[in-house]
Amino acid sequence: MPEIRLKHDWLEARQLAFEAAASLPDEQIPLAAAGGRTLASEVRALQDLPHFDSAAMDGWAVSGSAPWIFAPPGERLYPGQASPILTGGVLPPGAKAVLRSESGEETVDGEGLAVLGLSTTAAPGEPKAGQHIRRRAQEAGAGEVLLEAGSILNPARLALGALAGVDELTVGGKPKVRLLLTGNEIIETGLPEPGQVRDVFGPQLAWTVEMLGGVVTGQQRLSDELPATVAALSEDDGQLLISTGGTGHSNADYLHRALAEIGAELLVDGVSMRPGAPSFLAALPELGSGPRFLVGLPGNPLAAFIGLLTLAQPLLAGLNGEALPEIGQLACGVAFEPLAGRTRLMPYRELYGLASPVSKVEAAMLRGLVQAEGIMVVPPHGVRMGESVQVLPLPWSTP
Numbered sequence: 001m002p003e004i005r006l007k008h009d010w011l012e013a014r015q016l017a018f019e020a021a022a023s024l025p026d027e028q029i030p031l032a033a034a035g036g037r038t039l040a041s042e043v044r045a046l047q048d049l050p051h052f053d054s055a056a057m058d059g060w061a062v063s064g065s066a067p068w069i070f071a072p073p074g075e076r077l078y079p080g081q082a083s084p085i086l087t088g089g090v091l092p093p094g095a096k097a098v099l100r101s102e103s104g105e106e107t108v109d110g111e112g113l114a115v116l117g118l119s120t121t122a123a124p125g126e127p128k129a130g131q132h133i134r135r136r137a138q139e140a141g142a143g144e145v146l147l148e149a150g151s152i153l154n155p156a157r158l159a160l161g162a163l164a165g166v167d168e169l170t171v172g173g174k175p176k177v178r179l180l181l182t183g184n185e186i187i188e189t190g191l192p193e194p195g196q197v198r199d200v201f202g203p204q205l206a207w208t209v210e211m212l213g214g215v216v217t218g219q220q221r222l223s224d225e226l227p228a229t230v231a232a233l234s235e236d237d238g239q240l241l242i243s244t245g246g247t248g249h250s251n252a253d254y255l256h257r258a259l260a261e262i263g264a265e266l267l268v269d270g271v272s273m274r275p276g277a278p279s280f281l282a283a284l285p286e287l288g289s290g291p292r293f294l295v296g297l298p299g300n301p302l303a304a305f306i307g308l309l310t311l312a313q314p315l316l317a318g319l320n321g322e323a324l325p326e327i328g329q330l331a332c333g334v335a336f337e338p339l340a341g342r343t344r345l346m347p348y349r350e351l352y353g354l355a356s357p358v359s360k361v362e363a364a365m366l367r368g369l370v371q372a373e374g375i376m377v378v379p380p381h382g383v384r385m386g387e388s389v390q391v392l393p394l395p396w397s398t399p
C-alpha cells in the first residue's frame with residue numbers, strides 16, 4: 001500500500017491512485033457480454049468452419065448433367081439424379097453442384113415421372129462442378145486460430161466467435177464500478193426550485209466511467225444520512241465505488257464519517273488542485289472478493305470531473321492493467337501567475353497552436369467544459385506565455 005499523506009500535489013495524487021491498483025485477473029464471460037473487452041487467450045476453431053458441405057443457393061443438389069430425376073431426400077445422388085435443397089441445407093453425398101432455382105425447371109416426362117431440366121435462363125455450362133456449394137472447412141480448419149489474444153472484441157470478432165460455436169470467452173479483468181450520488185437537494189427531472197439542484201451526474205457519469213475503462217454495474221441515489229452511507233460502502237459488488245457530493249465535513253456530509261466507521265484507509269485525502277480539491281481516494285475494507293476502493297468526487301460538477309480525471313482515471317487504468325495515461329504538452333497561450341501550492345486544471349481550446357483557457361470554468365459551472373478540447377495542467381508556480389504546459393485529453397476526445 002502507498003504511504004498515506006494528506007493533501008497530495010496533483011501529480012503525486014494521480015500517481016498514487018495509479019499505484020494503488022493492481023491489475024485484475026482474467027475472467028470468463030458469456031460471448032454476448034464480451035463486446036469491447038480484450039481477449040486474454042486466443043480462440044481456435046473447435047471444428048471445421050463450416051462443419052459440413054452445404055448449399056449456397058436455393059435449388060437442387062445435382063449429380064451429372066441435365067436432365068435429372070429425383071432421388072429420395074437426403075440420400076446419395078448418382079449421376080442423373082437431383083434432390084431439392086435450400087440455402088444452408090446439408091448437401092447429400094454424391095452431389096457435384098447446386099443448380100439454383102432460377103436455372104432449373106421441374107417438368108413431367110411422357111411416363112409421368114418428375115424430371116428436372118435447365119430453364120431457358122440457365123447460363124451456358126451451368127451447373128459447373130462444385131458450383132454453389134459451401135465446402136466444409138472453407139473458412140477455417142479445426143484448430144486454426146480465429147481470434148488472437150490481445151484483440152479487442154469488436155462486433156465482427158464476436159460474430160466469428162458465435163459462428164465458431166464458442167459460448168464463453170476469457171477476457172482481461174475489468175473493474176466493476178458502482179456510482180453513489182448523494183445530495184437530498186438533487187432532483188432528477190424538471191426545473192429545480194431555489195435550493196434544489198438538477199442532477200448532472202445521473203445522465204452521464206456512468207458513460208464517462210465506461211469511457212475510462214470501468215464497467216458500471218449500478219447507480220444509486222444515496223440519502224444524506226450515516227446508516228445509508230455505511231450500508232452503501234459495505235456492499236461487496238465490485239472493485240470501485242465512485243461517489244458524488246458529500247466530500248465536505250459539514251453536518252450534512254457523511255462520507256468521511258462512514259469511512260471512519262467502517263475502518264477505511266484514506267490513500268489520498270484531498271488534492272492540492274483547483275477545482276476538485278476535496279476529491280479523495282480510500283481503500284475500503286476487503287469483503288472477500290479482493291481490494292475495493294472509493295473515489296469521492298465533490299458535488300460541484302466541474303470539480304467532480306477534475307476529480308474523476310485525477311483519481312478515477314489512473315485507478316481504472318491500473319485495475320485494467322494499462323499504463324498510466326500519457327500527459328500531452330502544448331504551448332500555453334496566456335500567462336498564469338503563481339498560486340501557492342495549487343495546481344490549476346483548466347478546460348482549454350487550442351487556438352493557433354496554443355492552449356487557451358475557455359470561460360465559465362468555476363467549479364459549479366459546465367459551459368467551459370462543453371467548449372473545451374482538453375484540460376491544461378497549470379503548475380503552482382504559474383506559466384509564462386508560450387511556455388509548454390501539460391494537457392489531458394477529454395475522455396470523449398480520446399482516439
Ligand SMILES: Nc1nc2c(c(=O)[nH]1)N[C@H]1C(S)=C(S)[C@@H](COP(=O)(O)OP(=O)(O)OC[C@H]3O[C@@H](n4cnc5c(N)ncnc54)[C@H](O)[C@@H]3O)O[C@H]1N2
Binds near residue numbers: 199244253300
Ligand atoms: N467551509 C467549506 N466549505 C466548502 C469547502 C471548504 O473547504 N470549506 N470546499 C468547497 C469545495 S472546493 C467544494 S468542491 C465543495 C464540495 O462539496 P461536497 O463534495 O461536500 O458536495 P455537496 O456539498 O454535496 O455539493 C456541493 C455542490 O454541488 C452540488 N451537487 C451535488 N450533487 C450534484 C448533482 N448530482 N448534480 C448537480 N449538482 C450537484 C450541490 O448542490 C452543491 O451546490 O464544497 C465547498 N464548500
Ligand code: MOO
Binds near residue numbers: 273274298300303363
Ligand atoms: O475545488 Mo471545489 O472543487 O472549488 O469546487
